[in-house]
Amino acid sequence: MSGNDITRMDPVGRWEPDAAGRLAQAALELYAERGFEQTTVLDIAERAGVTERTFFRHFADKREVLFDRSNTLQEGVVAAIAAAPADLPPLEVVGTAMEQAGVFLDDRRTYALQRSAAIAANPSLQERELLKMAHLAAAVTAALRARGVPAPAAGVAAQAGVAVFRLAFERWVFNPASVPFASCVRDTLAELRALAAPPPAS
Template structure:
């Protein structure tokens, strides 16, 4: 095997997702993942600490995109508009990746350990969002409440996007995640305004 080959992390992630889909998460080993990618176990562990983290590798990038988008919202933007900018950034990060997200979500949904890790990831996004809102001058507890609401909108929209659960004629395949996020934020605003 060559000492270095391009796109190593991507190859490992693709191999892991394929094997998890074929054999299940629990029955797949790191050795199998590395072999499918044409790499060694040692190479795998240079990139990921265990077989779980290969599914959550993009978490830091999502957090960064979210925080930067909230910070980059115009200075006079309302907290809701800054939240919308953050959600737009999350939606954009998944653009063109719906098939991958659906396969990944099926693996996560089948394994409690992975579901717990997914909740940790969502909690981390919520913390980043609350922190970004506080940096914009949004005081507590409003910043935390907005961040929790934003995380709920993200979770719901993502579930619809990967699950094809949209009730209208247009399938979720045709609707970008960003549009579902905006729709969710609007729905939340309407629900709060009418109660």
């Protein structure tokens, strides 16, 4: 979404978002007002002042309007993994990467909450979110392998890391007292260690 374009302001000096920005805004509002299934693409387009066809020129489908900047997180995580100290064990690498990349969640907390509420209310949007997480896991696996982590360990660390992210996010969302995302990650990872550490008695 390139809706934050400094080049266009209205006479009063406020933003005059482009079509994509208005569409994204309209969609978020409508999904919140009447639910995802109950709003048609035509509704969104009309509120944004464009035609239905224009919606599909900016977003691949009705869901994608909520997943536009979803690459940001993945790119941040991958970069943080590449930049981590060479001797850090894999799970630790993933954990710290999630902490760093998740900082931008703390910034946009209200938007993140709105978005997450819309997603939580609809299975179709949940699916899209889960696919995004699966892609994140694949990217993390690749980033770990690029550091020399062998294939099986990389896969396990990536899946575990994404699981930690998911749980940390949930915790972050439902925590009234705006705890920083990074500390949710740390707590969750510590719990995973506690559960996995004691080897079975057999």
